[in-house]
Amino acid sequence: MLDITPQLVAATILSLLVLGSVYIRRSNTNAINKLPPGPPGIPILGNVLQIPGKHLATYFRGLLEEYGGLVSLNLAGFPVILIGDIKVAKDLLDKHSIKHSSRPVVPYIHRHVDPEKIYWATHEESETQAVGRKLTVGVMSSVRAGKTEPLHEFEALLNVQKLLDDGGEDLFHHMKR
Numbered sequence: 001m002l003d004i005t006p007q008l009v010a011a012t013i014l015s016l017l018v019l020g021s022v023y024i025r026r027s028n029t030n031a032i033n034k035l036p037p038g039p040p041g042i043p044i045l046g047n048v049l050q051i052p053g054k055h056l057a058t059y060f061r062g063l064l065e066e067y068g069g070l071v072s073l074n075l076a077g078f079p080v081i082l083i084g085d086i087k088v089a090k091d092l093l094d095k096h097s098i099k100h101s102s103r104p105v106v107p108y109i110h111r112h113v114d115p116e117k118i119y120w121a122t123h124e125e126s127e128t129q130a131v132g133r134k135l136t137v138g139v140m141s142s143v144r145a146g147k148t149e150p151l152h153e154f155e156a157l158l159n160v161q162k163l164l165d166d167g168g169e170d171l172f173h174h175m176k177r
Contacts, residue, residue, distance in 0.1 A: 035079060036070035039063065046074030060084075 023043055041047040051073075052059050060082055063071045069085030083089045163171070 035072040036081065037067045038072040038074075039067070041074045045076055048076050051075075 039047055039050060042049065060071075061084070063073075064082060064084030069083070069088050071082040071084070073080045073082065083092065
């Protein structure tokens, strides 16, 4: 039969206490991170098994009706926020985009692709990344506003002029430009 020693019993109880405290701490992250309400999940997998393989839109719509315009899901440790209200979406994604958007930290990129942290977009939140994002938003907003149309017109005219000058012989070179 099994020879159960007091040390084995103590080690088992200690292991269960440690695992239980880790589970309770991880399950209380909604209060710490202030995530919106969402369906309860199971340990480790979260809500992964609750998501159907088909008709995702219907499932997500049902969650939004049950929990409100913002719903949080835990997909195997990764929090996912569903936004079902257009006003909330505009407020979060347009007006407060720098505050509420971030990129996940990918260890492979940190170690192998960009160990010197040259590319600000691939690393965790920092002052350098915030400045880079602000600069990018400024550049992209001018593109959205159509302020680059004179530049496009000038480039098109320059290409047509060069094509006319060389008789179209170096067409592929002009396309690369």
